[in-house]
Amino acid sequence: MSDYNTRNLSQKSDEPVVEKDERIVTGRINFNIVGRKYYVVSESSGLPAADFLYSGGNARGGVIVQRDWDNSGDIKV
Amino acid sequence: MARPQRLELMKSIGQKRGSVVISYVTGDRENVSTRIAPDVVRIIFRHLKIIGSRPQIDLFLYTRGGDVLTPWRLVNLFREFTDRFCVLVPFRAYSAGTLLCLGADEIVMGKMGELGPIDPSVVNAFNPQDPANACARLPVNIEDVYSYMALIAEKMGIHNEEAMARAFMVLSEKIHPLALGNVHRNWMLIRSLANKMLGLRSGRLADEQEQNIVDYLTEKLYAHNHMIARREAVEEIGLPVVYAADELDDLMWDLHEDLANELKLRDPFNPSDIYRGERTEFEVASGIVESEFGTDYYIFSGAVERKDYSDGGQINVNINKQGWCTAI
Incomplete structure (x- = not known):
């Protein structure tokens, strides 16, 4: 099996094994892709104005669209 | 293995x-x-x-x-x-x-x-907004748009230009005209691509056979998950x-x-299964390209954090990095 297959990076090999947290999560699981690229398109031209890293808030004068068409990752957030 | x-x-x-x-x-x-x-x-x-x-x-x-x-x-x-x-x-x-x-x-x-089937859904900036996520746009299936017009014309027996124009107006009130333009462009694109792909074969198929393949895969199967x-x-x-x-x-x-x-x-992939302590970093592979000369994985790297509230807990998964990584 590959080293990459769901590797827990927080657990060092020479450290004592930390038990799995068995508390039941009754709330939701939130997926967030940090550093995901977005771009703004203006209503008048329809063309991407600029790529940028979006961390919240609103961009004025355009629509914010995720820029993920060139990426194999397909996580729904 | x-x-x-x-x-x-x-x-x-x-x-x-x-x-x-x-x-x-x-x-x-x-x-x-x-x-x-x-x-x-x-x-x-x-x-x-x-x-x-x-x-x-x-x-x-x-x-x-x-x-x-x-x-x-x-x-x-x-x-x-x-x-x-x-x-x-x-x-x-x-x-x-x-x-x-x-x-x-x-x-x-x-x-x-x-x-x-090869009847894709398309998303661009002018698609309808996802009510659950202000940043996201809802995909529009290309064949759904054409099926709507076919429904009006064929099933309801409406063929006059004025009625068809009204039906199109109703559609364009729900879906931005530029999104509809994008749908039509992709309708043509997918057919063009299918024809071009068949043209790459060393032994060409008969024109009629090629047309049948393109028609079948783009519109005649009626369900994207066929x-x-x-x-x-x-x-x-x-x-x-x-x-x-x-x-x-x-x-x-x-x-x-x-x-x-x-x-x-x-x-x-259940983040709860890998969660240990307050914050747990992880890597998970979810794609592979492999030959006898090497292996590449598509890796998601991130961290799992747990937040506890009076009405229950929640788990946040932050994907910090994703991309192809060469293993061998």
């Missing part, structure tokens, strides 16, 4: 076929899926450069689809290194995967092999599909099962 066992399977398949085999899997593991996208072109090029020119190259493919433009680039790339390019389909090769198959000289399907088995592919659609002989089929299935186990495709 691990890479050495997979290499034996790939070599056995290659010996039976007189080819060299490259495996490409886009994972459909729940919560960490991947798709066909342009970033894989450079990865496959790395393998092809090492393999060099060969009389025949077989692509062992498992995918639920992805970007519709990437197959065109990929098949052209494969053809830079071989005169005979074939695709092996042990199980799923849907949507963009099926489009990729159209450019192959031979599509080898096992008993479990499945192709799918699963095309090999009998339907050959007898009804007229695709250049070859049935894998039993021994080859067994090898293909064993290789598929090994890759599926490697990527844990049948086990949902």
Whole structure:
């Protein structure tokens, strides 16, 4: 099996094994892709104005669209 | 099994076929899926450069689809290194995967092999806003738009221009006109791409057969999740599909099962399972390109954090990095 297959990076090999947290999560699981690229398109031209890293808030004068068409990752957030 | 066992399977398949085999899997593991996208072109090029020119190259493919433009680039790339390019389909090769198959000289399907329609949904800036996420846009299925107009004309028997114009006005009130323009552009694009892909084959099919294939895969199956088995592919659609002989089929299935186990495709990625302590960093692989000369994984790296509230807890998963990584 590959080293990459769901590797827990927080657990060092020479450290004592930390038990799995068995508390039941009754709330939701939130997926967030940090550093995901977005771009703004203006209503008048329809063309991407600029790529940028979006961390919240609103961009004025355009629509914010995720820029993920060139990426194999397909996580729904 | 691990890479050495997979290499034996790939070599056995290659010996039976007189080819060299490259495996490409886009994972459909729940919560960490991947798709066909342009970033894989450079990865496959790395393998092809090492393999060099060969009389025949077989692509062992498992995918639920992805970007519709990437197959065109990929098949052209494969053809830079071989005169005979074939695709092996042990199980799923849907949507963009099926489009990729159209450019192959031979599509080898096992008993479990499945192709799918190529009627994509499109998203652009002017698509309707997702009510659950202000940043996101809802996809519009191309054939749904054309089916709406066909419904008005054929089923309701409305043929006069004024009524059709009114029906179109209703549609454009719900979907931005530029989104509808994008739908039409993609309607033409997918047909053009399918025709161009069939044109890459070394033995051209008859024009009528090509047209039948394009019509079937784009509009005549009526459901995007229709699963095309090999009998339907050959007898009804007229695709250049070859049935894998039993021994080859067994090898293909064993290789598929090994890759599926490697990527844990049948086990949902549940962050709760890897959570230890306050914050747990992780890496998970969800795509693979492999040949006898190397292995590349598509890796999601991130951290799992738990937040506890009076009404229960919640888990936050931050994906900090994602991309193809060379393992060997």
